[in-house]
Amino acid sequence: MTGATLASIAGGESRKGRLLSNPKLDQWICFWSIPVFYILFGVIFVLLGRIMPPPTPTMSTENIIAFMTSPNLSLAVVLLALSLGMYALNSGLMLTQMKRMVGVSPVLRYAYIAVLGVGGLPGCLFPGYMFALGAFRPEYDPEILAMLYDLGFLCFVGSLGCFIIQYVVFTIAVFLDKRGIFPKWLGYFSIWTLVTELVATPVFITQTGPYAWDGLLSFYQGTLIWVAWQTSVTICLYQAIKNQPLEELGLPLKENEL
Amino acid sequence: MALFRNSLTYVWLFLVGTTLVSWWLGATTAVADIDASALSLNFTVTVGIILIAVVKTRFVIWHFMEVRHGPSWLRWTCDSWLAFLAVMVIALYRYSM
Amino acid sequence: MLSGDGAAIERVPDFEMADQQTQSRARFPGQPAMWFFVIGDLWIFTCYFACYAFDRGQHSAGFLQGQLTLSQGIGVFNTILLLTSSLLVAFCVQAAREGATALARRLLLLGGGCGIVFLLVKASEWYLKISTGLPEGSDSFFVYYFMLTGLHFLHVCLGLVILALVFRELKKAGPPHVAFVESGAIYWHLVDLLWIIIFALLYLLR
Numbered sequence: 001m002t003g004a005t006l007a008s009i010a011g012g013e014s015r016k017g018r019l020l021s022n023p024k025l026d027q028w029i030c031f032w033s034i035p036v037f038y039i040l041f042g043v044i045f046v047l048l049g050r051i052m053p054p055p056t057p058t059m060s061t062e063n064i065i066a067f068m069t070s071p072n073l074s075l076a077v078v079l080l081a082l083s084l085g086m087y088a089l090n091s092g093l094m095l096t097q098m099k100r101m102v103g104v105s106p107v108l109r110y111a112y113i114a115v116l117g118v119g120g121l122p123g124c125l126f127p128g129y130m131f132a133l134g135a136f137r138p139e140y141d142p143e144i145l146a147m148l149y150d151l152g153f154l155c156f157v158g159s160l161g162c163f164i165i166q167y168v169v170f171t172i173a174v175f176l177d178k179r180g181i182f183p184k185w186l187g188y189f190s191i192w193t194l195v196t197e198l199v200a201t202p203v204f205i206t207q208t209g210p211y212a213w214d215g216l217l218s219f220y221q222g223t224l225i226w227v228a229w230q231t232s233v234t235i236c237l238y239q240a241i242k243n244q245p246l247e248e249l250g251l252p253l254k255e256n257e258l
Numbered sequence: 259m260a261l262f263r264n265s266l267t268y269v270w271l272f273l274v275g276t277t278l279v280s281w282w283l284g285a286t287t288a289v290a291d292i293d294a295s296a297l298s299l300n301f302t303v304t305v306g307i308i309l310i311a312v313v314k315t316r317f318v319i320w321h322f323m324e325v326r327h328g329p330s331w332l333r334w335t336c337d338s339w340l341a342f343l344a345v346m347v348i349a350l351y352r353y354s355m
Numbered sequence: 356m357l358s359g360d361g362a363a364i365e366r367v368p369d370f371e372m373a374d375q376q377t378q379s380r381a382r383f384p385g386q387p388a389m390w391f392f393v394i395g396d397l398w399i400f401t402c403y404f405a406c407y408a409f410d411r412g413q414h415s416a417g418f419l420q421g422q423l424t425l426s427q428g429i430g431v432f433n434t435i436l437l438l439t440s441s442l443l444v445a446f447c448v449q450a451a452r453e454g455a456t457a458l459a460r461r462l463l464l465l466g467g468g469c470g471i472v473f474l475l476v477k478a479s480e481w482y483l484k485i486s487t488g489l490p491e492g493s494d495s496f497f498v499y500y501f502m503l504t505g506l507h508f509l510h511v512c513l514g515l516v517i518l519a520l521v522f523r524e525l526k527k528a529g530p531p532h533v534a535f536v537e538s539g540a541i542y543w544h545l546v547d548l549l550w551i552i553i554f555a556l557l558y559l560l561r
Contacts, residue, residue, distance in 0.1 A: 264446070264449075266442060266445050266446065266449075267442070269442075270438060270439070270441075270442040273438050274435055274438060277431060277434050277435060277438070278431070280555065280559055281427060281431050281559065283559070284427070284558070284559030284560065284561055285427065299415050299419065299561055300561040303561045304560050304561050307555050307559045307560055307561075308555060308556075308560075310555070311551055311552050311554075311555035311556075314551050315548050315551055315552060318441065318544055318547055318548045318551065319544075319548065321445075322441050322442075322445045322540075322544045322547070323384060323540075323541050323544045323545075324384040324537075325384065327384065328383055328384055329383060332383075332390070335394060339394070339397060339398070339401070342401075343401055343404065343552075346401070346404075346405055346408070347404055347405070347408040347556075348408075350405055350408040350409045350412065351408045351409070351411060351412045352412065353409075353412065354408075354409045354410070354411075354412030354413045355412040355413075355415065
């Protein structure tokens with residue numbers, strides 16, 4: 001509606017004109033950054049870095065050195081350092097939609113963003129840097145690199161406290177919301193992700209079996225459920241943005257403004 | 259609302275009774291330094307205990323959760339999960355022994 | 356105006372809505388979102404049970420060693436406690452359907468009270484276990500023990516929160532939202548059900 005007048009003056013509506021005149025364009029840009037981020041995430045953690053699925057906690061020192069000095073891992077960490085900030089777009093989008101909830105205090109959405117800001121560092125960035133030290137400074141003592149290996153994975157799988165709070169505030173917000181921006185089953189789904197984060201607690205003490213950081217329960221079940229949750233949230237986010245009425249955007253709709 | 263002639267009360271009595279039966283079945287004496295290998299692992303007892311637990315669970319689902327009155331897809335989902343649970347636990351236990 | 360067992364004839368006409376819900380209850384208990392949660396939760400726990408069964412078979416002696424230090428009597432007591440609380444909550448749903456909200460609230464308090472006693476017994480059991488130390492070679496068993504009972508403990512806590520929300524619903528003037536009460540009860544029965552299985556797997560298997 002905003003750019004329609006301008007576009008029609010220019011002689012027929014162009015596709016670009018329609019796109020640029022979309023009042024929700026900023027949200028859509030942020031939204032489509034989410035799949036881009038997760039494709040990068042997959043490349044970084046699974047394909048290149050081989051951080052997921054994780055190697056065993058009881059790996060021998062030579063294998064640890066081999067893992068950490070791999071050139072693929074160094075490339076993965078560089079990519080991670082450059083792209084991790086993109087997750088902020090996801091958080092901002094969630095904040096915008098959570099803001100629309102009725103009957104929900106702002107404290108929940110502020111806590112949501114704050115806790116992701118806190119959790120992203122130990123959860124993603126620090127492990128990357130620890131592994132990177134092995135890749136970029138192979139001259140360190142193998143014992144030191146083995147320690148960084150342990151530290152990296154313990155941070156990666158064990159950064160559960162922050163994400164637990166993320167799921168708690170999100171669940172509470174979804175259930176308190178009288179408007180149903182997000183469906184109620186998503187709230188229940190978030191309880192499962194919360195539970196699987198808790199199941200990751202034994203990684204600090206067990207090095208073998210299903211509760212180790214490469215275990216069936218602490219890692220595989222948790223990751224599967226988290227992937228399903230993230231997919232569901234992204235789909236629900238798409239619906240929420242699509243269904244958001246234009247009056248709520250709070251944009252001044254001027255006639256000749258693109 | 260009758261409390262004592264309620265069918266749910268009978269279900270509860272059955273559940274408590276089977277709990278005691280399975281306790282008797284799996285009874286061990288907790289002694290401080292017992293030698294575990296001397297206590298025989300009894301696969302039949304294990305199967306019995308698992309089956310009793312599954313039957314109890316079915317009663318809870320059927321009567322307390324009222325799935326008995328529910329649509330057929332719900333009844334089928336619950337029953338097939340129960341059957342899967344029983345078979346899986348017994349099979350995995352047997353296979354890994 | 357009639358409910359399934361004809362008892363509604365004595366009911367006050369104000370509770371027509373409860374009767375309608377009684378009839379619709381015959382088709383689907385509770386709310387679909389709660390069943391989504393319950394069924395998913397059961398499958399998540401099934402993965403834990405699978406890992407437990409496999410590990411138990413592999414290290415039967417060590418697991419048995421650990422199991423022997425558990426008190427089966429306390430386990431049975433806890434089981435009966437939860438079964439009783441489930442019964443009380445089921446009665447509460449029946450009372451809510453007939454519009455007898457005062458009775459329903461009383462039953463709910465008793466049922467929830469049993470849940471609180473369960474938590475206290477569990478916590479003291481853990482405390483005793485940790486303070487007396489764990490026997491050699493049973494570490495694997497005790498990781499499962501604390502994880503399974505710990506997760507269940509959290510489910511009971513969530514269950515108590517849900518029962519509190521049901522209590523608040525029953526306190527409101529006018530006929531209660533029966534599907535909501537049913538959903539809360541279904542979650543509580545899930546908690547009971549999970550304990551039945553966990554009790555059998557941890558305390559009784561040979």
